[in-house]
Amino acid sequence: MKYQFSNFSPAQFLQEYWQKKPVLIKGAFNSFDDPIDADELAGLACEAEIESRIIIKQDDKWHVEHGPFESFSHLSEQDWTLLVQAVDHVSVETAELIEPFRFIPNWRIDDVMVSFSMPGGGVGAHVDQYDVFILQGQGKRHWKVGLPQALTDKIPHPDLLQVTGFDAIIDAVLEPGDLLYIPPGCPHEGYAIEPALNYSIGFRAPDQQDLLSSFADYALQEECFKQRYADPSLTLRADNSQVSTAEIAQLRQLILSTVSDDTHFNNWLGCYLTQAKHELAIDPITPAYQSEDILEILQQVTHWHKLGGLRCLFIADNLFINGEAVSLNLAQHSFAKYLAQNQQYSSQQLNEFVQNLDNLQLLVALVNEGLIFVEDDSEF
Amino acid sequence: MKYQFSNFSPAQFLQEYWQKKPVLIKGAFNSFDDPIDADELAGLACEAEIESRIIIKQDDKWHVEHGPFESFSHLSEQDWTLLVQAVDHVSVETAELIEPFRFIPNWRIDDVMVSFSMPGGGVGAHVDQYDVFILQGQGKRHWKVGLPQALTDKIPHPDLLQVTGFDAIIDAVLEPGDLLYIPPGCPHEGYAIEPALNYSIGFRAPDQQDLLSSFADYALQEECFKQRYADPSLTLRADNSQVSTAEIAQLRQLILSTVSDDTHFNNWLGCYLTQAKHELAIDPITPAYQSEDILEILQQVTHWHKLGGLRCLFIADNLFINGEAVSLNLAQHSFAKYLAQNQQYSSQQLNEFVQNLDNLQLLVALVNEGLIFVEDDSEF
Ligand SMILES: O=C(O)CCC(=O)C(=O)O
Ligand SMILES: O=C(O)CCC(=O)C(=O)O
Ligand SMILES: [Co+2]
Ligand SMILES: [Co+2]
Numbered sequence: 134m135k136y137q138f139s140n141f142s143p144a145q146f147l148q149e150y151w152q153k154k155p156v157l158i159k160g161a162f163n164s165f166d167d168p169i170d171a172d173e174l175a176g177l178a179c180e181a182e183i184e185s186r187i188i189i190k191q192d193d194k195w196h197v198e199h200g201p202f203e204s205f206s207h208l209s210e211q212d213w214t215l216l217v218q219a220v221d222h223v224s225v226e227t228a229e230l231i232e233p234f235r236f237i238p239n240w241r242i243d244d245v246m247v248s249f250s251m252p253g254g255g256v257g258a259h260v261d262q263y264d265v266f267i268l269q270g271q272g273k274r275h276w277k278v279g280l281p282q283a284l285t286d287k288i289p290h291p292d293l294l295q296v297t298g299f300d301a302i303i304d305a306v307l308e309p310g311d312l313l314y315i316p317p318g319c320p321h322e323g324y325a326i327e328p329a330l331n332y333s334i335g336f337r338a339p340d341q342q343d344l345l346s347s348f349a350d351y352a353l354q355e356e357c358f359k360q361r362y363a364d365p366s367l368t369l370r371a372d373n374s375q376v377s378t379a380e381i382a383q384l385r386q387l388i389l390s391t392v393s394d395d396t397h398f399n400n401w402l403g404c405y406l407t408q409a410k411h412e413l414a415i416d417p418i419t420p421a422y423q424s425e426d427i428l429e430i431l432q433q434v435t436h437w438h439k440l441g442g443l444r445c446l447f448i449a450d451n452l453f454i455n456g457e458a459v460s461l462n463l464a465q466h467s468f469a470k471y472l473a474q475n476q477q478y479s480s481q482q483l484n485e486f487v488q489n490l491d492n493l494q495l496l497v498a499l500v501n502e503g504l505i506f507v508e509d510d511s512e513f
Numbered sequence: 514m515k516y517q518f519s520n521f522s523p524a525q526f527l528q529e530y531w532q533k534k535p536v537l538i539k540g541a542f543n544s545f546d547d548p549i550d551a552d553e554l555a556g557l558a559c560e561a562e563i564e565s566r567i568i569i570k571q572d573d574k575w576h577v578e579h580g581p582f583e584s585f586s587h588l589s590e591q592d593w594t595l596l597v598q599a600v601d602h603v604s605v606e607t608a609e610l611i612e613p614f615r616f617i618p619n620w621r622i623d624d625v626m627v628s629f630s631m632p633g634g635g636v637g638a639h640v641d642q643y644d645v646f647i648l649q650g651q652g653k654r655h656w657k658v659g660l661p662q663a664l665t666d667k668i669p670h671p672d673l674l675q676v677t678g679f680d681a682i683i684d685a686v687l688e689p690g691d692l693l694y695i696p697p698g699c700p701h702e703g704y705a706i707e708p709a710l711n712y713s714i715g716f717r718a719p720d721q722q723d724l725l726s727s728f729a730d731y732a733l734q735e736e737c738f739k740q741r742y743a744d745p746s747l748t749l750r751a752d753n754s755q756v757s758t759a760e761i762a763q764l765r766q767l768i769l770s771t772v773s774d775d776t777h778f779n780n781w782l783g784c785y786l787t788q789a790k791h792e793l794a795i796d797p798i799t800p801a802y803q804s805e806d807i808l809e810i811l812q813q814v815t816h817w818h819k820l821g822g823l824r825c826l827f828i829a830d831n832l833f834i835n836g837e838a839v840s841l842n843l844a845q846h847s848f849a850k851y852l853a854q855n856q857q858y859s860s861q862q863l864n865e866f867v868q869n870l871d872n873l874q875l876l877v878a879l880v881n882e883g884l885i886f887v888e889d890d891s892e893f
Contacts, residue, residue, distance in 0.1 A: 144749055152745035238760070239753045241744070262741065317741070341738035341767045348768060349729035358721035361642065361697070364621075365532035369524055373619045374853035375827045376786065380618070385778060387721045388728060392768050402764060406756060447755045473754035 135229045139163040141312070143236035151237075152264065155278040155319050157303050158312040165310035167270040167330055168226035171249045174330070177217050177224075178202050182412055184218040188256050188293070195257065195289040214254040214325070219411035221245040222442035227332070232476065234266060234334050239473075240406045240446050246333040250274065250325035257295040258322035260284065264336040265315050269307035272329030277301035281318040296320050337410075344405075348392065351401040358391045403453030407444035413455070415440065421501040424493055431487070436508045437478040443504055445473040455504065459495070468492045478505070515609045519543040521692065523616035531617075532644065535658040535699050537683050538692040545690035547650040547710055548606035551629045554710070557597050557604075558582050562792055564598040568636050568673070575637065575669040594634040594705070599791035601625040602822035607712070612856065614646060614714050619853075620786045620826050626713040630654065630705035637675040638702035640664065644716040645695050649687035652709030657681035661698040676700050717790075724785075728772065731781040738771045783833030787824035793835070795820065801881040804873055811867070816888045817858040823884055825853040835884065839875070848872045858885070 141161045150156045178185035178200045185200030190212045205215075221228035221244050230245055243263070248256075250272075258277075267276070279299040287295045299320035306326060307313065315321050317338070323331065352358050362384060370377070392398060422430075439445070445454045452459045452469045461469050468486040471478070472495075487493040499505045521541045530536045558565035558580045565580030570592045585595075601608040601624050610625055623643070628636075630652075638657075647656070659679040667675045679700035686706060687693065695701050697718070703711065732738050742764060750757070772778060802810075819825070825834045832839045832849045841849050848866040851858070852875075867873040879885045 147747050147749065151747055152743055235753045236749055237747065237753075238750065238756070240756050240760075338742040339764070339767075340741040341771050342732050342736070344764060344768050345729045345732050345738065345771055349725045352722050352725050356722070358725065361720040362718040363532055367527050367531055367617065369527065369616055370618065372827075372850070372854060373615045373617075374825060374850065376618070376620050376782070378829075380620075381779065381782060381828065384719070384724060384782060385772060387719070388724050388772050389769065391721050391725055392765060392772070398765060399761065402756070402761060445754060447752075448761065449758075470752070470754065474752065 134232050135166075135226075136162060136233050138233050139310075146314070147236075150314055150316075152316050154280065155303055155313070155315045155321075157276075157278075157305055157307075158314070159308075160310050161312035162268070162310040165268075165270065167309075168230055168332075169220065169224055169247060169330070170271075171328065171330065173224070174215065174217055174220070174247055174249050175202075175205055177220065178215055180223075182414070183223065184411060186216045186292075187213055188216065188254075189213040190253065190255070190257075193289075195293055197290050197292040208251075211251050212253040214248050214250040214256060216246060216248045216256070218246050219244040219442060220247045222409075222411060222440075223414050225438060225441060228441040228476065230268065230332055231334060237336070239444070241336050241338070243335040243337045244411060244442055246335060248331045248333070250323075250329050250331070252325050252327060254329075255322060255324040257289070257293060258297070258299060258320055259293075259295050260318060260320050261315070262317050263338055264317055266334040267307075267313040267315065267323070268332040268334065269309055269311045269313075270330030270332060271309060272325060272327040273306050273308055274323045274325045274329040274331060275306050276303065276313055276321065276323040278303040278313065278315055278319055278321040282320070284320060339405075347405045348398075348401055351397075351404065352391060355397070357397055358394075360387060360390070362387060399448045399451065400458055403446060403448040403451060403458060404456050406448075407446050407453040408456040409442055409444065411442065413440055413442050415503045416506075417503040418501045422497060424497050427493070427497050427500060428487070430507060431480045431484050434507045435480050437480065437483065437505055438508065439472075439476045439478075440504050440506065447473060454499075461495075462491055464489055465491050465495065468495070472499075472505075514612050515606075516542060516613050518613050519690075526694070527616075530694055530696075532696050534660065535683055535693070535695045535701075537656075537658075537685055537687070538694070539688075540690050541692035542648070542690040545648075545650065547689075548610055548712075549600065549604055549627060549710070550651075551708065551710065553604070554595065554597055554600070554627055554629050555582075555585055557600065558595055560603075562794070563603065564791060566596050566672075567593055568596065568634075569593040570633065570635070570637075573669075575673055577670050577672040588631075591631050592633040594628050594630040594636060596626060596628045596636070598626050599624040599822060600627045602789075602791060602820075603794050605818060605821060608821040608856065610648065610712055611714060617716070619824070621716050621718070623715040623717045624791060624822055626715060628711045628713070630703075630709050630711070632705050632707060634709075635702060635704040637669070637673060638677070638679060638700055639673075639675050640698060640700050641695070642697050643718055644697055646714040647687075647693040647695065647703070648712040648714065649689055649691045649693075650710030650712060651689060652705060652707040653686050653688055654703045654705045654709040654711060655686050656683065656693055656701065656703040658683040658693065658695055658699055658701040662700070664700060719785075727785045728778075728781055731777075731784065732771060735777070737777055738774075740767060740770070742767060779828045779831065780838055783826060783828040783831060783838060784836050786828075787826050787833040788836040789822055789824065791822065793820055793822050795883045796886075797883040798881045802877060804877055807873065807877050807880060808867070810887060811860045811864050814887045815860050817860065817863065817885055818888065819852075819856045819858075820884050820886065827853060834879075841875075842871060844869055845871050845875065848875070852879075852885075
């Protein structure tokens with residue numbers, strides 16, 4: 134693991150801070166080495182599949198430009214930030230930044246946004262709905278963070294939801310390797326002092342509406358909930374305009390029974406939680422490898438990678454990858470766990486697992502889909 | 514009430530047949546008088562807002578044509594049926610056919626489909642998912658109905674889902690005033706012997722998927738379910754790829770809590786159950802009437818109608834009309850019940866209710882929206 138905490142205890146953090154209050158961990162990473170530099174980041178912001186924004190502050194006016202960008206020559210020496218989403222999807226090095234944070238369950242981890250700010254650059258004071266770790270890379274940035282408090286919204290530009298000001302409990306200049314944790318609902322703002330890179334390791338926390346809509350979409354797609362209202366015991370009533378309490382309860386029960394169906398609920402949940410929010414940089418293999426090809430490659434290389442941003446989760450004993458259920462037999466369980474729990478794989482380990490032909494087939498399929506790849510494709 | 518049962522006991526019917534088995538009630542209506550004739554029906558099938566089909570059988574081939582129609586001159590003297598949906602929405606006389614069936618709660622009643630068949634005409638043997646009463650008007654039609662049984666599907670035309678054959682427990686020639694009741698899942702087929710009108714009084718019975726999707730749509734629209742997953746008590750775990758049982762339960766609970774919210778559930782249900790499936794023939798009043806106008810009209814006419822197909826229901830003490838909640842104060846309850854329970858209103862009764870100014874305002878609004886109108890608009 135390239136990145137390792139030097140001055141940070143996950144167990145203590147969970148107990149005292151996670152989802153409770155913001156905290157600054159000075160020197161969380163010793164002699165921090167940026168996984169990406171400003172030029173590479175700017176390069177990514179020029180690619181069509183990558184979501185990026187530049188936020189510029191001019192006096193009291195805010196401007197927002199959306200990528201892909203063709204040039205950055207219009208930008209001055211100060212007061213702007215370039216933000217690039219889901220950089221872990223396209224930069225193996227940036228993806229490695231997530232590793233130390235996997236003491237939090239994988240399903241909660243979202244992706245890594247990277248910002249490059251010139252002095253004075255920032256997105257303005259705002260509140261997010263999700264937890265975030267903001268890691269300081271090169272340069273220095275002044276951050277303030279407050280506890281949840283009464284706030285006044287301000288929309289200085291249609292794409293920017295800010296707050297007018299807040300009482301801070303953290304007010305500090307971050308240096309390389311410093312780590313800020315901000316729970317949902319805590320106002321925060323950061324302005325660069327020197328040209329600065331910041332890495333935001335973001336989390337997911339679905340709300341009721343997200344969950345309900347996605348579950349309903351799944352039901353429509355799978356056509357699995359066909360039970361119809363029935364009332365064979367209907368009797369005469371005085372008031373034909375009233376939907377009776379018993380009828381309301383029965384209609385409600387018809388919905389509740391869909392959510393209570395374990396098989397469908399778990400299957401939906403696995404698909405839902407493993408869906409990528411930002412497009413994955415998937416590059417399928419054509420023509421597809423045969424089993425023999427994979428066995429040969431296993432002899433030639435030592436390291437394999439899971440595609441950046443690829444989500445692999447277990448719900449009970451069922452594996453889900455990238456929004457789909459993967460059918461497994463019992464003998465494949467430890468291989469599947471190995472795939473799901475790790476982001477990198479060794480040929481040595483894989484060689485043992487592929488003694489089982491179902492495992493070999495699964496590996497071949499994942500490699501061909503572009504979800505697992507070797508360190509350096511150019512070797513082949 | 515123009516149409517009244519002569520040979521039919523609703524209480525006994527509910528106990529023995531409703532949602533249990535098909536039954537033929539000979540002479541359910543004495544000397545039955547058709548509310549519409551074949552020419553009028555053909556006229557409706559020429560209107561753009563009205564859904565209609567012609568089904569033609571030629572030897573063993575089936576053809577389906579969709580309205581609106583411009584001419585019927587291509588049709589022969591036999592083997593075809595014209596079906597027109599929701600005729601009660603546009604024909605006050607046809608809407609009256611529903612009245613005797615209001616011993617079944619209003620929310621269950623859907624609409625009246627009318628078919629005109631030339632000798633040999635029919636839609637073929639098929640199964641429906643909803644209860645239906647098929648009332649024989651002019652002419653004679655030979656109907657067969659079976660109990661639910663193993664059936665083989667047959668799709669002789671992309672728009673026709675038929676079954677290959679079935680064992681019938683009813684096999685009879687229907688004459689004017691005869692009534693057939695068919696529960697969901699019972700195969701049936703009817704062929705005209707003489708040019709025949711049939712009236713299908715259909716029912717609604719939502720299935721799980723309908724309910725779930727509509728509830729989820731409501732949640733999206735109202736933005737009322739914003740509670741987000743939270744895990745302030747998170748602790749370290751061995752396997753970061755596993756979504757734990759407790760986490761699954763909490764995610765499920767987030768969905769269940771939306772369905773368990775009485776206020777939102779009831780409000781959604783009222784909107785859902787009062788939505789029209791086929792467009793209503795709404796004709797709003799322009800320029801809108803003032804209260805004085807309505808009070809004057811109340812002196813001039815004796816009868817008022819509820820728009821055909823308009824759905825008005827009570828969920829607990831809340832009134833819903835045409836997919837929307839109607840806010841009422843306590844003093845309006847009996848007026849609201851009067852509106853919901855009846856399809857026609859007398860000026861005498863309305864005059865008493867509109868002593869209350871809120872009631873007058875509600876009446877004015879409903880008349881202006883075109884949801885309640887006077888017998889003959891031309892008087893004004
Ligand atoms: O890096 C930035 O300027 C924005 C970071 C931030 O506000 C966040 O990740 O929540
Ligand atoms: O009138 C017809 O031909 C079709 C009637 C029918 O099958 C129904 O209403 O379910
Ligand atoms: Co933020
Ligand atoms: Co039918």
